[in-house]
Amino acid sequence: MHSPPLRQPPANWRTWLSRRRGRVLAGAAIALAGLLLLLRDGALLLADLPPPARMALVGGCWAAAATAAGTLPILLSHNFSQRSYDAALGLGGGIMLAATSFSLVLPALAASRAGGAGAIDASLTVGGGILLGMALVMLLGHLVQSDRVLQDANARAPQAMTRAWLFVAAVAIHNLPEGVAIGVGYGGVDAAKAHTLATGIAIQDIPEGLVVALALRAVGYGRAFSALLGAVSGLVEPLGAVAGALLIEASTAFLPWGLAGAAGAMLYVICHDVVPEAQRHGHCNTAAGSLVVGFIVMMVLDTALS
Incomplete structure (x- = not known):
């Protein structure tokens, strides 16, 4: 039967x-x-909240607003070329890479040395923090398989909407290290460096919001719904920023580990998600060139203007 x-x-x-x-x-x-x-x-x-956490909250909100701003092309344009999409991804990856180097790893080494560690001990501490940050994001990534939840877009509407929210949850997990990095910056790095880091992450979040909205749009979701969920994916960043600032406020001993952990998490996201996705459609030169440009932009922001 x-x-x-x-x-x-x-x-x-x-x-x-x-x-x-x-x-x-x-x-x-x-x-x-x-x-x-x-x-x-x-x-x-x-x-x-203590002042550093308040400043971190503002920085996290700016990053979330940048993610929302990145979804606007979905509402305003009918077509968005794949090459432009890959270039935006590469640009964001370069900004994240420079922020990891100049705003997180170098300050983590300096903080460890300021705490009394020798050169070798400081390097090992930062290396251990990078590994821990990477491991945390890998663990969180296993909770939601973002590469599977958007498959079978023709299923019934309630199931399709559930998969859309699962996809947003997966992206939010990857946004969490950026928010924590902002909070750790305001909790322990000087204000100018923290502002630069928050600015760089916000710039990077613009193409990231577009990426989420485009992915949802590509599998059949409506224009407004895709933009809405793209904006929602960035709301975890203010929460992560406050958590990072409060962690450093509790004890400055966490500062090298917090900075290095945020660096490791961001490095993993760059290598595992941003770069492969930017080159997946064959626009390797465009993506690589945009990554270099993004790296230079963030390097200038972090070294010449702070």
């Missing part, structure tokens, strides 16, 4: 929402009430 065929999915997610308008409105009302409570609690918490 054959099982009955599944009901055909709606043409798009707007149709699916319109058929469940009552449930959607009730859920929206509950979500709005929860958001208002979170905003109230957040305002109370913000008043109690």
Whole structure:
């Protein structure tokens, strides 16, 4: 006996929402009430934060806003060339690479030496922190397999929306080290260096937001929905920034490890995600040239203007 065929999915997610308008409105009302409570609690918490954590929160919010800004081309343009997409990825990768070198690894070595470590001990400490940061992101990455959750886009709408949120969760895991790096910078590095690091990460987040929105758009999600989830993927950065700043505020002994851990996490993301994705469609020269340009831009920001 054959099982009955599944009901055909709606043409798009707007149709699916319109058929469940009552449930959607009730859920929206509950979500709005929860958001208002979170905003109230957040305002109370913000008043109690130490100054470095407050500055880190602002830097993290700028990074999240840059991620949201990166999704705007999805709303404004019907076509976005693959070469431009790969160039934007390469540019972001270069910025992250320079930020890792000049804003994280070198300050981590200096902080370790300032804490009394010798040259060899400082190098080993920073190397260990880099490995720990890489291992943490690898562990978190196993929680959500982002390369699988966008497959089979023709499944029923509720399942497709679930996969979309899983994809955003996977991207948010990769954004977390950037937020932590901002927070660690404000917690222990001088303010000028921290501002430069936050600026570089925010610049890098613009193409990153575009990447998320384009990936969702490519498998059939609506323009507005893709842009919305692309913006949501950056909201983890303010949380990571505050956590990083509070960690360093608790003890300056964590500073070399925090800086090195953020560097290791970002290095892993560059090697595992950014560079392979930028070169996957054959535009290797474009991606590599953009990466070098991004590296130079961040190097100038970090060494000449700070």
